[in-house]
Amino acid sequence: MSEPHPVDASELETVDPKLLHVSDEVAIEITGMNKWYGQFHVLRDINLTVYRGERIVIAGPSGSGKSTLIRCINRLEEHQKGKIIVDGTELSSDLKNIDKIRSEVGMVFQHFNLFPHLTILQNCTLAPIWVRKTPKKEAEETAMHFLRKVRIPEQANKFPGQLSGGQQQRVAIARSLCMRPRIMLFDEPTSALDPEMIKEVLDTMIELAEEGMTMLCVTHEMGFAQAVANRVIFMDQGQIVEQNTPYEFFNNPQSERSKLFLSQILGH
Amino acid sequence: MHDVSFVRHEMLSPQPAPASQVGPLRWARENLFSSILNSFLTIVSAAAVILALAHLWPWFAHSVWHAGSLRECREMIAQRWGEDATGACFAVIRDRWKQFLFGFYPSELYWRPTLSFVLLLAALAPILFSAVPRRMLWFSIAFPGIVYWLLWGGSLALPICVYAGFLVGMLVHRLVGPRFGSLLALIGGVLATLIWWFYLAGPVAGLLETILPFLTLEPVASKRFGGFMLSIVIGATGIAFSLPLGVLLALGRRSGLFIIQSICIGFIEFIRGVPLITLLLVASFLLNIFLPPGTNFDIILRVIIMVTLFSAAYMAETIRGGLAALPRGQYEAADALGLDYWQAMRLVIMPQALKISIPNIVNNFISLFKDTTLVAIIALLDPIGLVTSIRADSNWNGIVWELYGFVALIFFICCYSMSVYSKHLERRLRTDHR
Numbered sequence: 001m002s003e004p005h006p007v008d009a010s011e012l013e014t015v016d017p018k019l020l021h022v023s024d025e026v027a028i029e030i031t032g033m034n035k036w037y038g039q040f041h042v043l044r045d046i047n048l049t050v051y052r053g054e055r056i057v058i059a060g061p062s063g064s065g066k067s068t069l070i071r072c073i074n075r076l077e078e079h080q081k082g083k084i085i086v087d088g089t090e091l092s093s094d095l096k097n098i099d100k101i102r103s104e105v106g107m108v109f110q111h112f113n114l115f116p117h118l119t120i121l122q123n124c125t126l127a128p129i130w131v132r133k134t135p136k137k138e139a140e141e142t143a144m145h146f147l148r149k150v151r152i153p154e155q156a157n158k159f160p161g162q163l164s165g166g167q168q169q170r171v172a173i174a175r176s177l178c179m180r181p182r183i184m185l186f187d188e189p190t191s192a193l194d195p196e197m198i199k200e201v202l203d204t205m206i207e208l209a210e211e212g213m214t215m216l217c218v219t220h221e222m223g224f225a226q227a228v229a230n231r232v233i234f235m236d237q238g239q240i241v242e243q244n245t246p247y248e249f250f251n252n253p254q255s256e257r258s259k260l261f262l263s264q265i266l267g268h
Numbered sequence: 269m270h271d272v273s274f275v276r277h278e279m280l281s282p283q284p285a286p287a288s289q290v291g292p293l294r295w296a297r298e299n300l301f302s303s304i305l306n307s308f309l310t311i312v313s314a315a316a317v318i319l320a321l322a323h324l325w326p327w328f329a330h331s332v333w334h335a336g337s338l339r340e341c342r343e344m345i346a347q348r349w350g351e352d353a354t355g356a357c358f359a360v361i362r363d364r365w366k367q368f369l370f371g372f373y374p375s376e377l378y379w380r381p382t383l384s385f386v387l388l389l390a391a392l393a394p395i396l397f398s399a400v401p402r403r404m405l406w407f408s409i410a411f412p413g414i415v416y417w418l419l420w421g422g423s424l425a426l427p428i429c430v431y432a433g434f435l436v437g438m439l440v441h442r443l444v445g446p447r448f449g450s451l452l453a454l455i456g457g458v459l460a461t462l463i464w465w466f467y468l469a470g471p472v473a474g475l476l477e478t479i480l481p482f483l484t485l486e487p488v489a490s491k492r493f494g495g496f497m498l499s500i501v502i503g504a505t506g507i508a509f510s511l512p513l514g515v516l517l518a519l520g521r522r523s524g525l526f527i528i529q530s531i532c533i534g535f536i537e538f539i540r541g542v543p544l545i546t547l548l549l550v551a552s553f554l555l556n557i558f559l560p561p562g563t564n565f566d567i568i569l570r571v572i573i574m575v576t577l578f579s580a581a582y583m584a585e586t587i588r589g590g591l592a593a594l595p596r597g598q599y600e601a602a603d604a605l606g607l608d609y610w611q612a613m614r615l616v617i618m619p620q621a622l623k624i625s626i627p628n629i630v631n632n633f634i635s636l637f638k639d640t641t642l643v644a645i646i647a648l649l650d651p652i653g654l655v656t657s658i659r660a661d662s663n664w665n666g667i668v669w670e671l672y673g674f675v676a677l678i679f680f681i682c683c684y685s686m687s688v689y690s691k692h693l694e695r696r697l698r699t700d701h702r
């Protein structure tokens with residue numbers, strides 16, 4: 001399990017609030033969603049509306065269901081009750097809907113999950129070529145564009161095993177972006193990284209936020225939450241216990257559980 | 269006081285390492301004479317090897333290459349090297365090598381299997397080596413049809429019509445897909461192919477034959493096939509089909525769809541529980557009872573099917589091991605990118621699973637190839653069957669080592685090549701730290 005690792009917010013570039021525009025358009029709507037693993041009630045009555053352009057940080061103790069929640073959004077996990085509507089498409093067992101939503105929603109994992117048998121460039125062009133049917137040349141141009149954006153274009157022809165953790169995670173972000181997703185999900189993207197690599201990944205994510213990407217991010221990086229999030233969701237025991245702006249959440253937590261959690265990760 | 273500051277004024281030029289630390293001397297010291305016990309073992313082993321060679325050497329040195337029978341051989345050896353000298357009678361191989369290669373294939377048609385073998389190498393090249401242009405793969409796909417025509421003769425129309433079955437299936441798949449979903453498209457495609465093969469291919473081939481009569485070769489019956497040609501036909505076909513079949517079985521076993529999973533598990537466990545010889549005997553005697561009378565289901569084809577099924581069951585388990593070794597994150601990343609099941613399998617999962625399994629897959633290939641000698645049991649004249657029949661000839665009655673040694677040598681060369689290739693492939697596909 002990952003240790004909470006709060007980065008001091010002052011280390012990160014400050015973000016111009018004007019760039020962080022939230023629209024009225026609904027990106028994700030979750031109503032009365034419940035999920036069980038066998039007998040274990042892992043998510044209980046989740047209600048959450050995400051507007052386009054929002055940057056939501058999901059925090060909470062280990063095992064509280066944060067990963068499960070965001071994995072339900074692109075159907076890596078199936079929910080048993082309630083409704084999830086992503087970009088106007090309701091998630092059901094219909095494979096067509098699932099594939100459509102998955103190609104609109106990018107996901108970045110804790111352990112990168114790059115494809116080790118493909119080069120960095122091939123990792124980035126695979127899905128555009130096969131899912132979007134983009135011509136190879138165009139897909140490669142797009143891939144190089146995003147690799148430049150995450151600042152590793154010179155690694156394009158290497159294999160993932162030859163890159164550092166931070167570089168691999170940036171490639172993973174670029175790989176998702178190549179599908180031009182409208183929503184990005186991050187599941188503890190920096191928890192498997194050495195401390196000196198965390199910042200390079202967070203910087204990439206901040207740039208993404210500035211461009212107006214809708215982001216749901218499970219993370220313990222409280223500095224990141226303060227710098228870019230417009231909402232923090234605190235989960236415990238499969239439930240949303242508290243939601244607030246980062247400022248209010250960190251300075252004036254309401255529930256006992258949030259206070260305890262914050263004192264554990266912030267108070268030394 | 270220690271002096272902690274230091275500045276180098278002259279750079280050192282590179283020097284060769286001391287002679288005792290490099291080259292054969294060092295190697296010998298490290299590997300052969302590193303301790304008293306090791307030195308002792310080295311000397312004993314060297315003595316054993318020399319002794320064995322000393323005994324074998326006269327047998328090779330006294331060998332006879334020109335003789336008409338074993339008795340003639342023995343006389344020549346006695347005459348030349350003394351009464352109780354031993355010597356190999358390789359004359360039998362000189363006398364019968366064509367039979368070893370082609371069995372009882374008509375000798376005026378030897379060019380057909382020979383050409384097939386050359387084509388086999390050409391068809392393998394693009395599959396085995398990445399330097400060969402990808403376009404050559406089309407030849408590899410057409411190859412089985414061409415070889416069937418070359419070896420068995422008859423009209424080229426038949427293989428063409430069999431291939432057309434795949435096209436028909438693909439066409440139906442294309443047409444059904446967009447309207448009725450991928451599962452129905454798959455079923456429709458397979459059905460269309462089968463219907464084509466069983467009901468339409470024959471008449472169409474007949475028609476084609478009358479239009480293109482010049483594409484007809486003199487037919488050769490299966491019972492005239494033999495020797496290494498037979499081993500290679502059975503072995504290569506078995507290898508080519510058991511891998512894809514094994515992949516499908518492994519995927520089916522992990523699919524989570526109850527019926528498909530049960531069928532795959534049942535098939536794999538049944539085949540693994542039955543000796544190959546039993547399957548071959550079934551192919552040779554029992555299958556005809558179940559088939560409608562009058563159908564002529566070729567014996568070599570029956571054997572190939574059995575060998576392929578047998579090997580596919582083992583292949584499936586090998587590949588399942590490779591699949592299980594992949595981290596779950598690979599499946600999830602492929603899903604999250606929106607790849608569908610078959611794309612994820614083909615582009616992400618299988619390349620990695622197969623790579624992990626290369627040593628075991630090649631192991632299966634090698635045992636399949638060696639198992640082709642079991643067809644001697646059902647009276648097919650593979651190399652082992654030929655040895656038996658040659659030894660039954662009064663001229664060569666009593667000869668053992670030369671024949672089995674020759675067969676063993678050829679099998680060793682084939683199997684060892686596969687093993688060397690698998691090492692090459694593993695090295696080529698290594699992407700972690702280069």
Ligand SMILES: Nc1ncnc2c1ncn2[C@@H]1O[C@H](COP(=O)(O)OP(=O)(O)O)[C@@H](O)[C@H]1O
Pocket residue numbers: 037040042060061062063064065066067068069
């Ligand atoms: N595949 C699974 N099967 C059964 N239980 C699971 C599975 N995945 C997660 N869980 C359980 O669900 C709970 C929530 O897990 P998770 O969403 O990974 O928590 P978090 O990401 O907040 O640490 C944990 O108690 C975990 O043990």
Ligand SMILES: [Mg+2]
Pocket residue numbers: 066067068188
């Ligand atoms: Mg988690």
